[in-house]
Amino acid sequence: MAMDYEIVVGLEIHAELNTDTKIFCGCKNVFGAEVNSCCCPICTGMPGSLPSLNEKVVDYAIKMGHALNCTINNVCKQDRKNYFYPDLPKAYQISQFDVPLCEHGYLDIMVDDQGNTKRIGVTRIHIEEDAGKLLHDDRFNGSLCDYNRCGVPLIEIVSEPDIRSSAEAKAYLDGIKATLSYLDISDCKMQEGSIRCDVNVSVMEKGSGKFGTRVEMKNVNSFSAAVRAIDYEAQRQMDVLRKGGTVDQETRRWDDMKGVSIMMRSKEDAQDYRYFPDPDLLTIVVDEEHVKELKDSLPELPGHRMLRYMKEFGLPHFDANLLVENKEKAAFFDEAVQFGCQPKNISNWMLGDVSRILNEKNLTLADTKLTPKKLCEMIALIEKKEISNNAGKTVLEEIIFSDKTADQVVKEKGLAQISDSSFLEGIVKSVLEANPKAVADYKGGKTNVAGFLVGQCMRASKGQGNPAILKELVEKEISKL
Ligand SMILES: [Zn+2]
Numbered sequence: 001m002a003m004d005y006e007i008v009v010g011l012e013i014h015a016e017l018n019t020d021t022k023i024f025c026g027c028k029n030v031f032g033a034e035v036n037s038c039c040c041p042i043c044t045g046m047p048g049s050l051p052s053l054n055e056k057v058v059d060y061a062i063k064m065g066h067a068l069n070c071t072i073n074n075v076c077k078q079d080r081k082n083y084f085y086p087d088l089p090k091a092y093q094i095s096q097f098d099v100p101l102c103e104h105g106y107l108d109i110m111v112d113d114q115g116n117t118k119r120i121g122v123t124r125i126h127i128e129e130d131a132g133k134l135l136h137d138d139r140f141n142g143s144l145c146d147y148n149r150c151g152v153p154l155i156e157i158v159s160e161p162d163i164r165s166s167a168e169a170k171a172y173l174d175g176i177k178a179t180l181s182y183l184d185i186s187d188c189k190m191q192e193g194s195i196r197c198d199v200n201v202s203v204m205e206k207g208s209g210k211f212g213t214r215v216e217m218k219n220v221n222s223f224s225a226a227v228r229a230i231d232y233e234a235q236r237q238m239d240v241l242r243k244g245g246t247v248d249q250e251t252r253r254w255d256d257m258k259g260v261s262i263m264m265r266s267k268e269d270a271q272d273y274r275y276f277p278d279p280d281l282l283t284i285v286v287d288e289e290h291v292k293e294l295k296d297s298l299p300e301l302p303g304h305r306m307l308r309y310m311k312e313f314g315l316p317h318f319d320a321n322l323l324v325e326n327k328e329k330a331a332f333f334d335e336a337v338q339f340g341c342q343p344k345n346i347s348n349w350m351l352g353d354v355s356r357i358l359n360e361k362n363l364t365l366a367d368t369k370l371t372p373k374k375l376c377e378m379i380a381l382i383e384k385k386e387i388s389n390n391a392g393k394t395v396l397e398e399i400i401f402s403d404k405t406a407d408q409v410v411k412e413k414g415l416a417q418i419s420d421s422s423f424l425e426g427i428v429k430s431v432l433e434a435n436p437k438a439v440a441d442y443k444g445g446k447t448n449v450a451g452f453l454v455g456q457c458m459r460a461s462k463g464q465g466n467p468a469i470l471k472e473l474v475e476k477e478i479s480k481l
Contacts, residue, residue, distance in 0.1 A: 003242060004206040007234045008214075009163035011226075012198040013176055014154050015186045016130060017060045022151035023129050024051030024094070029153070031192045035135070035146045043129075043151030045090030050280055053078075057153040058101065058284060059294060060185040061127045064155055065102025066295045067179050068122045074286040076101055078127075081273045087132035087145055095156075097275040100126035101284070107179075108303055109171040113317040115310050117303075120172050121160030130154050161200065161211065166230040173197065173223045174325070178302035182327050190222055199226055199254075201233040203241065212237065213247040217254045217261055229254040233261050305330055313343035322351050328365055332372055339376035341383060349379060353396055370400045378406035385466060391415040419466040421473065424457070427465065428473045431456045432481070442478055450474055 022029050025042035041049040065072050079097035105122035130152040135144040157176060163169050177195060180186040187194050202214035215233060220226045232254075237247045252261040300308075302324040309320035324330045329350065336346045354375070358364065378395050381387045387395065387410055398409045410416055418424060431453060432439055438449045450471065457470045 005203040005238050006206045007164055008161050008202045008204055008211055009169050009230055010161040010200040011159045013157045014196045015180055016194045017057060017153040017185055018187045019054060019056045019153055021054060023054050023057050023153035024151055033148055038148045044147050057127055061101050061125055061155045062294045063183050063185060065125050066298055067183060067301055068105035068107055070102035070105030072102055072291050073099055074291050076284050078278045078281045079275045080278050081275055083273060087134050093129060094278055095128035096126035100124040107175050109175055110317055115307060120162045123158040123160050125155055125157050128154050128156060166227040169230055170223055170227050178325055182299055182302055196221055197226055199229055201230055203234055203237045213249050216251045218251060220254050225256040315347055319347045332365055336372035336376050339373060341376045341379040345379050353393055357400060368400050369402060374399050381406055385417060387415050387417050417466050418461060418464045419469055424465055424469055424473055427457050427460045428477050431460055432477055439478060
């Protein structure tokens, strides 16, 4: 009988912090600047240059530590992690080894639609510097180095191996990203590499509680790629074990295009990095008062907000999860519900047509002229049956990019829904006259032709007839025939 296995996943997330300057020098921390234009002797590791720590980096990391319920080590140090790589000019990276700034935290993730959660342990959060980037260009025989990213501040968030499926991994990654966004400590632009993750995967016999050998996959650069990498790698390991083989501890590269993981190297242990305390940097000491101030400064966090949306407004988990994904969208929703429309209607429009338009044009809400008030005025017209749902779509297309209100657009385009029965009666009568066969079918018991007749009436009213009233009138008029 085939052995049953369970997936075990741990994640190491690297997030670039959005401080104005780099971690150890005054160089600008920006993406996309001209190659090697944001560098100095410190971030390029010239002999004799001395780093000094940017305090903002410590503040940002402590905020994340608080948000993930960590213990804050207000006295800690920085260590050199030695390895050689062309994009690391010092041949060591300044990181934190045995005493990270934050440790022993957790993030609760939602595991079903009923609001049940699972707690994923956060082992540690430490601060470190990013490395440069290699540019591969066919015009040159070799690679070029861009050191602009050297010294960009990072936090590394290491989870406990508490994750048991790719879906849980996705929920955890979404939660971390949303938290970074709410704290406004990272721009979270995945496409620019602001968040990267290393994925550790192993499988164990179901119920044994004994972890298998883990394989690490480096620099997976999107959350959907992480899901694919986990599913693939777990399956690969199960296949190996079922054939009687053993899984080797190694580092593999995830090739998302081909959908396979490829062996890179056998895994190095911590001792390979010869960590030692950086002699150029002072011990980090943050006074307790300041640690508390940072805690008090936290905004409402996404996990809490999601539960609030489910409890207070009765939104399904699916909606709540998408609305809290970024701070801007959640703030828009929070303001919109104050205008008295149904929260579920607001959610439907925000996640439906508004999102569709934004995606098509690659914009965010802030790039448009849509305000919570304008959106709700439009939704209110639908709720009061003054315009149809379809007319609402037309109205939205107009108000999202102009200063016009929903009322103005409805008047200009003549979109008001007609609920006047005496007017609609005339339409219904002429439609019934023109479709004697459908009427006969209806009378013969095929009542589903009513839909067809209502559709004809809608067309005759140029889409402005109130469909509910038309349906009533169709039934009433046929019964008179
Ligand atoms: Zn610099």
